[in-house]
Amino acid sequence: MATHFVIDGLKAEIEGKEILKGINLEIKGGEIHAIMGPNGTGKSTLASALMGHPKYEVTGGSATLDGEDLLEMGVDERALAGLFLAMQYPSEIPGVTNSDFLRSALNARLGEGNEISLIKFIRKMEGKMKELEMNPEFAHRYLNEGFSGGEKKRNEILQMMLLDPKIVVLDEIDSGLDIDALRIVSNGVNAMRSEDRGFLIITHYQRLLNYIKPDFVHVMMQGRIVKSGGPELAERLENEGYDWVKEELGIVDETVGQA
Amino acid sequence: MSTELSTGATRQSAEALARSKGEPNWLVELRGEAAELAGTLGWPKPEKVRIERWNLTAVGNYEQSTAAASIGELPAVARELIAEGTENLLVQRNSGVVWKQFSQDLASKGVIFTDLETACKEHGELVQQYLFQAVAKNEDKLTALHAALWNGGVFVYVPKNVEVEIPLQAILFNDNAGATFAPHILIVADTHSRVTYVDSVVSEPGAASAPFMHPSIVEVFVKAGAHVRFGSIHHMGETGVDMTIRRAVIDNDGRMEWIIGDLNDGNTVSDTKSVLNGKGSTSDAKVISVGTGAQQMSLTTQAVHFGKSSDSDMVTRAVMKDSASAIINGITKIEHGATKANGVQTEKVLMLSPKARGDANPILLIDEDDVTAGHAASVGQVNPEMVYYLMSRGISKQDAERLIIYGFLAPVVSEIPVEAVREQLQRLLERKLEG
Numbered sequence: 001m002a003t004h005f006v007i008d009g010l011k012a013e014i015e016g017k018e019i020l021k022g023i024n025l026e027i028k029g030g031e032i033h034a035i036m037g038p039n040g041t042g043k044s045t046l047a048s049a050l051m052g053h054p055k056y057e058v059t060g061g062s063a064t065l066d067g068e069d070l071l072e073m074g075v076d077e078r079a080l081a082g083l084f085l086a087m088q089y090p091s092e093i094p095g096v097t098n099s100d101f102l103r104s105a106l107n108a109r110l111g112e113g114n115e116i117s118l119i120k121f122i123r124k125m126e127g128k129m130k131e132l133e134m135n136p137e138f139a140h141r142y143l144n145e146g147f148s149g150g151e152k153k154r155n156e157i158l159q160m161m162l163l164d165p166k167i168v169v170l171d172e173i174d175s176g177l178d179i180d181a182l183r184i185v186s187n188g189v190n191a192m193r194s195e196d197r198g199f200l201i202i203t204h205y206q207r208l209l210n211y212i213k214p215d216f217v218h219v220m221m222q223g224r225i226v227k228s229g230g231p232e233l234a235e236r237l238e239n240e241g242y243d244w245v246k247e248e249l250g251i252v253d254e255t256v257g258q259a
Numbered sequence: 260m261s262t263e264l265s266t267g268a269t270r271q272s273a274e275a276l277a278r279s280k281g282e283p284n285w286l287v288e289l290r291g292e293a294a295e296l297a298g299t300l301g302w303p304k305p306e307k308v309r310i311e312r313w314n315l316t317a318v319g320n321y322e323q324s325t326a327a328a329s330i331g332e333l334p335a336v337a338r339e340l341i342a343e344g345t346e347n348l349l350v351q352r353n354s355g356v357v358w359k360q361f362s363q364d365l366a367s368k369g370v371i372f373t374d375l376e377t378a379c380k381e382h383g384e385l386v387q388q389y390l391f392q393a394v395a396k397n398e399d400k401l402t403a404l405h406a407a408l409w410n411g412g413v414f415v416y417v418p419k420n421v422e423v424e425i426p427l428q429a430i431l432f433n434d435n436a437g438a439t440f441a442p443h444i445l446i447v448a449d450t451h452s453r454v455t456y457v458d459s460v461v462s463e464p465g466a467a468s469a470p471f472m473h474p475s476i477v478e479v480f481v482k483a484g485a486h487v488r489f490g491s492i493h494h495m496g497e498t499g500v501d502m503t504i505r506r507a508v509i510d511n512d513g514r515m516e517w518i519i520g521d522l523n524d525g526n527t528v529s530d531t532k533s534v535l536n537g538k539g540s541t542s543d544a545k546v547i548s549v550g551t552g553a554q555q556m557s558l559t560t561q562a563v564h565f566g567k568s569s570d571s572d573m574v575t576r577a578v579m580k581d582s583a584s585a586i587i588n589g590i591t592k593i594e595h596g597a598t599k600a601n602g603v604q605t606e607k608v609l610m611l612s613p614k615a616r617g618d619a620n621p622i623l624l625i626d627e628d629d630v631t632a633g634h635a636a637s638v639g640q641v642n643p644e645m646v647y648y649l650m651s652r653g654i655s656k657q658d659a660e661r662l663i664i665y666g667f668l669a670p671v672v673s674e675i676p677v678e679a680v681r682e683q684l685q686r687l688l689e690r691k692l693e694g
């Protein structure tokens with residue numbers, strides 16, 4: 001079945017403050033969508049709410065992946081259903097080596113009885129690490145502990161490559177990356193493009209979209225998608241900023257839920 | 260049995276027992292004096308742990324031990340700790356050592372690895388220079404009682420410039436709660452020598468089901484430029500009280516490493532201390548513990564700096580379950596004159612139950628200006644952000660928590676030098692964490 005991800009009227013709040021005020025978005029396998037917008041407009045909240053971060057409460061709407069209701073599922077079940085979120089700030093887990101973690105995650109994905117053998121796993125992991133130009137020693141380091149910002153981002157992409165998800169959400173994957181790392185991470189993402197996989201790229205810089213060409217671009221303000229278009233929209237935002245969008249829509253303060 | 264202490268450790272009885280075992284006069288005398296002291300001195304007073312409520316008097320009676328004819332004769336609790344092809348091994352069962360094996364090669368280099376009782380007879384002059392020199396017999400009732408009663412034990416001597424490559428292993432086990440089980444470990448590493456010693460202190464749960472007390476002392480002397488690694492896993496049953504004092508005295512440029520797993524099911528006092536006498540001496544202590552049931556623990560690490568440019572690092576990590584409680588003290592003391600000394604310590608407690616208790620008390624006592632010191636302490640629960648992150652990769656909540664808890668203890672587990680003991684530690688952790 002072709003991948004079909006539908007977000008319909010999604011509302012979410014954190015600590016009683018409504019951040020998402022009804023998000024509608026449809027992503028099919030093979031498509032790359034970009035969500036852009038200034039800081040504080042709810043972009044990362046969307047990513048966290050979809051994944052099921054415990055601090056965010058979904059108060060309305062739905063999100064389905066191939067007809068299955070993601071919001072009814074636990075965080076691990078969403079992942080197993082095929083959702084992957086490359087996080088802006090991945091946790092550091094002391095004492096758990098990257099390779100032990102990756103193997104646990106991969107085996108959870110493959111399911112009981114289908115676990116990958118250690119030797120196959122190592123070969124696979126090392127191959128992907130090479131593609132991402134990661135130092136092999138990162139396999140034996142504790143998960144994200146002492147990783148630089150760029151190393152963490154590469155490690156997120158490594159996980160994406162190993163877990164082979166259906167829907168990938170990249171939350172500010174470009175923040176803190178130098179040009180080299182941006183190129184490597186983008187190559188990793190591009191190598192994963194396929195008819196079965198959809199992408200949602202959250203960013204506030206257009207530069208990432210020079211490396212990963214989106215099919216659709218959406219602008220988020222005040223907890224809603226306020227404008228959608230093709231790649232040309234991203235270019236206009238890069239050249240002219242967001243003010244024209246605000247003017248066009250009569251928005252004074254684009255942020256949401258700020259104290 | 261529990262009433263026998265007040266009368267059992269009299270000068271007369273202690274001396275009589277020592278004589279009956281054919282111990283040298285100096286030791287008979289030492290035991291007699293200690294027994295007298297035990298009658299007058301008070302119990303140690305660990306912070307916030309009321310050990311006077313514990314069954315401290317169940318020291319039992321001396322049990323004559325019979326040497327095992329083969330490893331196969333030992334009970335499973337000991338056997339499972341012995342890897343095939345082990346060369347250097349000593350096994351104490353209750354009051355005496357029942358198995359000893361030692362490589363000819365090391366013996367020919369002058370290394371001594373035997374039970375302490377035998378060492379007192381065969382290497383009396385050497386032993387006398389060190390026995391009860393790091394821990395004095397008159398410090399308190401515990402040290403005095405131990406001095407009067409200690410049995411079996413381990414003596415390691417590594418001569419100058421000798422490097423012992425293979426770890427020396429000891430298994431000290433109790434399968435009779437009524438027997439006095441009080442091993443004393445004495446390790447002397449002479450100038451520029453190197454040795455790794457690992458022991459497991461265990462009890463057979465079925466056999467040692469009545470209350471018993473394990474008063475134990477470890478003394479390590481690290482001479483100039485020597486390097487000692489000391490690993491120890493304690494896992495005694497619920498009815499046991501473990502009172503273990505460990506102390507190392509370190510000379511110039513000597514290095515001491517402690518790797519301790521306090522994994523008893525019963526009440527525990529564990530006090531591990533390095534005295535950094537020498538210039539440039541260093542010490543590294545790593546302690547892990549898992550508290551389960553209603554057990555109470557006092558876990559202390561200490562570093563005392565006298566030597567200039569001496570360096571200490573102490574890490575204690577405890578996972579607390581059920582209604583267990585642990586008071587965790589880290590004491591870094593830098594004496595006047597110990598310029599350029601550096602002492603750091605970390606105590607971390609992971610609470611898995613609202614009824615459990617874990618206190619981390621970092622203490623820095625510094626009498627010198629030109630030093631660096633640091634401490635960090637934390638008590639907390641499994642971090643929900645970490646659980647979320649792992650779960651977002653498809654790992655179940657249970658497995659995510661498991662990974663985080665094992666990861667928390669990993670720094671010590673990975674350091675245990677003998678594979679069979681490391682495996683025992685893994686099994687124990689699984690049992691204590693998931694049982």
